[in-house]
Amino acid sequence: MHVLELKNVYKHFGGIKAVNNLSFYVKKGEILSIIGPNGAGKTTAFNLISGFYTPDQGSILMNGKEITGLKSYKLSRLGIGRTFQNLRLFKNLTVLENVMVAYLSKHGYGIIDSIFRTKKFTDITKKAKERARQLLDFFNLLSKEHFYAGNLPYGEQRKLELSRALATEPKILLIDEPAAGMNLTEINELMETLRKIRELFEITILLIEHQMELVMNISERIIVMDFGEKIAEGTPQEIKNNPKVIEAYLGEIHSV
Amino acid sequence: MRFFIELRKLIFISLFIYLVIKLFFISGIPTDYIIQITLYSFIIVLASLGLNIIYGYTGQFSLGHAAFYGIGAYCTAYLSKILGVETFYSLVPVVFLSGIFTAFIAYLIGGPILRLKDDFLAIATLGFGILVRVFLDNSDRITETLGGSRGFVGINKITNLELSFFITVFFILITKNLIDSRYGLFWRAIKNDELAVSSIGVNTFNAKLIAFIYGCFLAGIAGGLYAHLYTFLHPSNFDILKSIDFLIIVIIGGMGSISGTIVAGLFWVFFIEGLRIVLPSEILEYRWVLIPIILILIMMLRPYGLMVKKEGY
Numbered sequence: 001m002h003v004l005e006l007k008n009v010y011k012h013f014g015g016i017k018a019v020n021n022l023s024f025y026v027k028k029g030e031i032l033s034i035i036g037p038n039g040a041g042k043t044t045a046f047n048l049i050s051g052f053y054t055p056d057q058g059s060i061l062m063n064g065k066e067i068t069g070l071k072s073y074k075l076s077r078l079g080i081g082r083t084f085q086n087l088r089l090f091k092n093l094t095v096l097e098n099v100m101v102a103y104l105s106k107h108g109y110g111i112i113d114s115i116f117r118t119k120k121f122t123d124i125t126k127k128a129k130e131r132a133r134q135l136l137d138f139f140n141l142l143s144k145e146h147f148y149a150g151n152l153p154y155g156e157q158r159k160l161e162l163s164r165a166l167a168t169e170p171k172i173l174l175i176d177e178p179a180a181g182m183n184l185t186e187i188n189e190l191m192e193t194l195r196k197i198r199e200l201f202e203i204t205i206l207l208i209e210h211q212m213e214l215v216m217n218i219s220e221r222i223i224v225m226d227f228g229e230k231i232a233e234g235t236p237q238e239i240k241n242n243p244k245v246i247e248a249y250l251g252e253i254h255s256v
Numbered sequence: 257m258r259f260f261i262e263l264r265k266l267i268f269i270s271l272f273i274y275l276v277i278k279l280f281f282i283s284g285i286p287t288d289y290i291i292q293i294t295l296y297s298f299i300i301v302l303a304s305l306g307l308n309i310i311y312g313y314t315g316q317f318s319l320g321h322a323a324f325y326g327i328g329a330y331c332t333a334y335l336s337k338i339l340g341v342e343t344f345y346s347l348v349p350v351v352f353l354s355g356i357f358t359a360f361i362a363y364l365i366g367g368p369i370l371r372l373k374d375d376f377l378a379i380a381t382l383g384f385g386i387l388v389r390v391f392l393d394n395s396d397r398i399t400e401t402l403g404g405s406r407g408f409v410g411i412n413k414i415t416n417l418e419l420s421f422f423i424t425v426f427f428i429l430i431t432k433n434l435i436d437s438r439y440g441l442f443w444r445a446i447k448n449d450e451l452a453v454s455s456i457g458v459n460t461f462n463a464k465l466i467a468f469i470y471g472c473f474l475a476g477i478a479g480g481l482y483a484h485l486y487t488f489l490h491p492s493n494f495d496i497l498k499s500i501d502f503l504i505i506v507i508i509g510g511m512g513s514i515s516g517t518i519v520a521g522l523f524w525v526f527f528i529e530g531l532r533i534v535l536p537s538e539i540l541e542y543r544w545v546l547i548p549i550i551l552i553l554i555m556m557l558r559p560y561g562l563m564v565k566k567e568g569y
Contacts, residue, residue, distance in 0.1 A: 050455060052451070071454070071459075072451075072454045072455055073455075073457050073458055073459050073460065076454070076455060076456055076457035077457045081455075081456075082455055084452070084455075088451065088455075089448075089449075089452070090444070090445045090448040090449060090453075091448055092447070092448055093444055093445060093448065097441060100441065101438070101441040101442065101445050101453075101456065101458075102456040102457070104438040105438075105442075105456050105458045106457055108438065109437075109438070111434070111466070113437075114433055114434055114436075114437030114438070114439060115259070115430050115433050115434060116258060116259045116433075117258045117259055117262055117433065118258070164456065165456070167456075168457050
């Protein structure tokens with residue numbers, strides 16, 4: 001039984017076959033990357049897994065249980081966290097609040113607790129702050145906890161989005177192009193961070209990334225998509241030498 | 257108890273303000289008219305606070321807020337009439353009951369329309385506002401008491417300083433606690449990016465619905481106090497123009513600022529009504545030239561509202 005499994009999933013938008021008969025599985029604790037040219041359907045696959053889209057056909061399983069068609073907030077509560085390709089932070093909330101809100105979505109108290117400031121309210125608020133600070137510390141953002149998220153430089157916004165996703169205590173983390181706009185030093189740092197969070201938070205990571213250096217170094221397995229379909233699957237070494245992959249990226253070799 | 261202990265500072269400040277106003281009223285300087293608009297200004301602050309939750313904090317644009325204010329007013333007036341409410345103490349539960357009734361209507365309406373976004377939501381709430389107006393205009397067909405387009409007459413004048421001031425302060429404090437809780441965080445986050453909020457495990461529809469119901473509840477309470485202050489209700493007091501009044505207060509005060517709504521609500525009432533006293537009668541109608549100009553100036557100088565320097569700061 002795999003932590004996540006897609007079985008013959010389809011998602012078409014009008015005539016566009018964004019995801020076409022996609023099947024793959026994710027093993028517990030691994031880092032699996034999805035690569036492919038622009039428009040290959042990678043982000044659509046993420047949106048299907050995280051519940052922003054419902055598949056036209058096929059099923060998605062988490063630990064063997066059917067999760068197809070569940071709403072995104074329910075999937076988040078089941079342990080599917082995600083980040084976005086174009087950052088979606090709460091810009092008018094402080095850095096600390098951005099992380100706290102994620103923690104508080106699962107560790108709740110009621111309206112009565114909020115109004116009358118019960119012990120439950122104080123305890124959970126304290127815990128949320130503590131937890132958020134720990135996460136910010138991990139990402140070296142603690143000194144900026146009172147900044148508005150929109151005022152952080154781009155690289156730190158990416159880190160903040162990761163810490164927000166981790167605050168929901170995910171079992172599987174979907175990370176969409178974390179290295180976009182980063183230089184080589186930052187990418188190396190990111191690679192370390194991703195490895196560390198996998199160890200520390202005991203999560204499974206599903207990654208979309210264009211930066212091949214990062215993908216080849218960090219992934220245990222890679223899935224290659226093109227035109228909504230999976231065209232290859234394997235270890236980084238196998239993918240590097242797969243003629244289909246080379247074709248998808250570079251065009252047909254013979255036609256030169 | 258913790259509620260009172262944590263907020264003791266604010267409670268002391270409001271008690272002090274209450275004493276000052278009370279002394280001022282007793283002194284005999286203010287006319288009945290000034291007393292009336294003072295009480296009215298508190299009621300307007302309360303109703304605007306409701307809209308600030310819905311629009312200022314949660315970002316759900318509503319053009320139908322006055323409709324809920326009207327529902328609260330008519331409901332209170334009707335209940336008082338059939339129950340024969342004549343005193344302060346019997347009015348309080350009736351006002352709360354009307355607030356709950358208004359909240360229930362908000363729940364029924366909010367269910368379908370809060371799935372809409374931005375402009376579509378604006379149109380839907382506008383439609384609801386018109387619906388309520390038409391209903392009130394023809395309400396005498398249901399029961400003579402409601403008065404239809406002739407208006408609801410003969411309501412006892414019960415709302416006094418204590419009632420309007422302390423109910424408003426009480427709900428300002430409750431609102432403050434809600435804003436500082438996880439619900440406040442959810443609301444502000446939803447205004448920023450609803451999709452991202454659902455990705456972190458929040459049922460955004462529920463959070464929006466709670467904001468809408470609570471905001472309309474406050475409008476209903478305010479309406480109830482209004483009914484027993486002015487003793488006469490007319491459907492035209494609760495139409496789109498009134499909704500726009502509330503919107504103006506929320507916007508000039510600052511979206512997502514409780515203090516902004518308080519300041520702007522008081523300013524709005526005293527400014528419009530106060531000009532009536534200050535200006536000589538021959539140029540009184542120039543108020544409606546002066547007021548828009550001042551609104552434009554405020555928006556140019558303080559685009560994020562009186563009490564908010566810059567959005568999110």
